[in-house]
Amino acid sequence: MNISIFCNSGMSTSMMAKKLHEAYINVGCQHNIKAYDFSSLQDIAPESDVIILGPQIAWAQEDVVRDYPDKYVIVLGIQEFGGMNGEALKIRIDSLINN
Helix, strand or coil: CEEEEECCCCCCCCHHHHHHHHHHHHHCCCCCEEEEEEEHHHHHHHHEEEEEECCHHHHHHHHHHHHCCCCCEEEHHHHHHHHHHHHHHHHHHHHHHCC
16 A cells, blocks of 8 residues: 655654554555655656645645545644554555445
């Protein structure tokens, strides 16, 4: 599964990508999880299964859902993002995909 995390510059989401990767590795799952800056969304999204938007770009959720209706789109809340809890995000992704 390709999971792409976007924010303004891709810097702060790189830590979240690492934590999420670790959470999946801990349960024996190997997914492609990467962080990107928002300007690369059009290039990256077509190959993504899950698109995660950082709180800085939450305003783009409607556009992303409209432009990529076949993708799972998640917006991180400010506290969720600040907590950098990869396990909690993994649970959220798994719940979304399995419903």
